[in-house]
Amino acid sequence: MIKLFRHLKPYRWLVAAVLVLVFFQTLSELYLPTLMADIVDVGVVKGDTPYIWRIGLFMLLVALGGMICSIGASYYSSKAASGFGKSLRGKVFSHVSNFSLEEFDKIGTASLITRTTNDITQIQQVLIMMLRMMVMAPMMCIGGIIMAVSKDAKLSLILVVIMPVLAAAIFLIARKGIPLFKTIQKKIDRLNLVMREELTGMRVIRSFNRINHEKKRFETANFELTDTSIKVNKIMAFMMPIMMLVMNVSSVAIIWYGGLRIDAGHMEVGDLMAFLQYAMQIMFSLIMVSMMFVMIPRASASAVRINEVLDMVPVIKDADEPVHAGEQKGYVEFRNVSFSYPGAEQPAVQDISFSANPGEVTAIIGGTGSGKSTLISLIPRFYDVDGGRVLVDGMDVRDLPQEELRAKIGFVPQKAVLFTGTIQDNIRYGKEEASDEEVRHAAKIAQAADFIGEMEQGYDSIIAQGGSNVSGGQKQRLSIARALVRGAEIYIFDDSFSALDFKTDAKLRAALKDETRESTVIIVAQRVSTVLDADRIIVMNESRIAGIGTHHELMGTCDVYREIVYSQLSEEEIA
Template identity: 85%
Template sequence: MIKLFRFLKPFRLPIFAVLVLVFFQSLSELYLPTLMADIVDIGVVNGDIPYIWKIGSLMLLVALGGMLCSIAASYFSSRAAAGFGKLLRGKVFSHVENFSLEEFDKVGTASLITRTTNDITQIQQVLIMILRMMVMAPMLCIGGIIMAVSKDATLSLIFVVVLPVLALAIFLIARKGIPLFKVIQKKIDKLNLVMRENLTGIRVIRAFNRVQHEKMRFDQANFDLTDTSIKVNKIMAFMMPIMMLVMNLSSVAIIWFGGFRIESGTMQVGDLMAFLQYAMQIMFSLLMVSMMFVMIPRASASAVRINEVLDMVPVINDAKTAAPVTGQTGHVEFQQVSFSYPGAEKPAIQDISFTARPGEVTAIIGGTGSGKSTLINLIPRFYDVDSGRVLVNGVDVRDMSQQELRSKIGFVPQKAVLFTGTISDNIRYGKEEASDEEVRRAAEIAQAADFISKMEEGYDSLIAQGGSNVSGGQKQRLSIARALVRQAEIYIFDDSFSALDFKTDSKLRATLKQETKESTVIIVAQRVSTVLDADQIIVMDESRIAGIGKHQDLMETCEVYKEIVLSQLSEEEIA
């Protein structure tokens, strides 16, 4: 957790203010019992009313000063902790934004959400406590012992017995509880994962009548977290009764032995009252330490998880010096490319070589799991190749900055993703400065203008979270419009026409061909009808290229392609 405190540098001034204020608050609390002892031993015993008023007024002033210091310390500690939380959340989010898909696969989306929210909140809460208590607890403990010894050194021997007992109790309880806090955070991850899958997959769950099964999964994760939380809280619950028992026994012992001291004339009543208060302050300081032992282990577990994210180095980074562009604009070339997913037994693609040129449509077709989507994910550098090279405009994509590379690409993913906001906002996601005319033009090319015009607010109509208020085909068309508004050099469509009817598919591809004459278009498709007119068809089979050419050529030379065509089209359609 100490490693994360480097993010406290911008809040040095409020932290310093907290430490100073808590110092003076502690002094006021240590001074009050001595003043009370003076009132009893001098004012009350001698019947000196003016002295009682004088010292009583001083006590009020000291108490008021301590209260003001406490309020100010709470304010500054809250500001520092909240600012620290905001800064740390920003750092984690910014760092995660640089992750490649490999890092996302490794950590998991649910875990990243937990770490950015719950874990940082845990540290933020503990930080407030540390800022208040790291000065107050030692000062009250050490100062209380000094003041108690000054009142009666012999009676202070009680602390020789009490303090080790308390320290041992805190140690044993913390030793049992700390490992369980780490387990709790992992179980929160699991609960978030189940909840996230349940919410995002609700249609599938209901379609297959698996609501009860999902409820059981959630209950299992929920009970698992609850059982661990109860177990750790049972352990930590021993802390307070032990502390109170020791405090009360100490009070009894102090009053008992103090009575003998007063009777022998070696101690005054006021001093005994002050001694008792100092004893309570010492116990209270240890109680604060025990509270910190309850919260710090959980925050430490959270800090480890956050540091894991911050220390994770993205496998995909920009080259230190950008290579000069040597090729034609929009030119894409694969040179003997192979790639395997981390931990996979077999390569996802092997020895892939082809060229996609501007003004041409390159279609990629093949069976499920043949490596089609993997292949195109290497162009925008979502993953890096294991061997070979992917060239864009004659430059290896690893030698270009990710921003520059992706600015050349209009990408439509296999699963259409829309964001909350208006239709216009979603299309402008591809080009922030796009004019209204450019937005409308992109929607028309994507065959989305008709259904947009029928909506009440038109382009200002709101899209719900995840695009739940539009159909699958409408989502795909809006995703296509978002890519087209970029007016990119390279367009990549990853099975982006699958939810469209044949008529819309045909019209979209015809319009697309006219609008992308100077761009390189790469289409991944399952339908043969989508790729028939392509300038170049790449047939994938078991992670390798089975054939490259036009439709008629492949029908004669590529058995894999021929099988795909015959499985989808009748002999009349083929002819």
């Protein structure tokens, strides 16, 4: 957790102010019992009323000063902790934004959300406590002991017996609770995962009548979290009763033996009252330490999880000496490329070689799991190849700056993703500075202009979270428009026409042909009708290329392609 506190550097002056204010607050609280002892021993015993008034007013001023310091410390500690939380969330989000898909697969989206929200909040809350207590608790404990000894050294021996008992109790309870705090964060991850799957997959759950099954999944995850939380709270619940028991026993012992010392003439009544208050302050400081023992283990578990994210070095990063692409525009080449997902037994693609040229349409077709989507994910460097090279404009993609590489590409993913905002905001996501005319032109080419025009607010119509208020085909067309507005050198369509009817598919491909005349177009498709007119068709089968050529060439040379065609088209259509 200390490692994370380096992010407090911008708030060091606030932290310093908190420490100074807490220091003076503690001094005021340590000084008050001595003033009270003076009032009793001098003012009350001797009947000196003016002295009582004078010291009483001074006590009020000291207490008021302590209160002002306490309020200031609370304000500045909250400000520093909130700023720290904001800064840390920003750094985590910024770092995660640089992750490749491999890092996302490794940690999991649900866990990343928990770490960015719940875990950072845990540390933020503990930081507020630490800023207040890390000065106050030791000062009050040490100061209380010094002041108590100054009042009566022999009576202080009671504290020597009681404090180790209290410390041992805190240690034993914390030792039991710490492992459970780590478990709680994992249970929260699991609950978030189940909740996220249920909310995003609600249509599928309802269509298959699996609501009861999902309820049981949620109840199981919820019960596991609740059960662990109850266990740790039961353990921590022992702390306060033990504290109170020790404090009350201490009070009785101090009053008992203090009374005997007063009776023997070794101690004044005011000193006993002050001693009792100092003893309570010492106990209170230990209670503060115990509260930190309750919070710090959980925050430490959270800190480990956050550091795991911040220390994770993205597998994909820019070269130490990146080069820039030459004058060649849009040329893509694969040379003996192989790639395996982490932990996979078989390569996802192996020994792949082909080229795609500007002004041409290269289509990739094949069965499910043949490696089509994996293949095109290597072009924008979502993953890095295990063997061979992927070239864009004659340069290895690993040598090009990622930003420059991806600026060349208009990518339409297999699963259409839209963001909350207006339709034109979603299209402009591809090119922030795009004019209204460019937005409308891209929508027209993507065959989206008609349905946008039918909406009440047109291009200013709001897209709900996840695009839930538009159909699958409309989502795909808006995703295509978002890519087209870039005016990219390379367009990659990953099965992006699957939700379109045949008529819209044909119109879209015809419009694309004119629009992308100078660009390289790579289309991954399941439908044969989508790839019939392609300049080059690459047939994938079991992670390898089974054939390359035009439709007519492949019909004569590639068995896999013929099987796909005959499974989808009638004899009249093939002819």
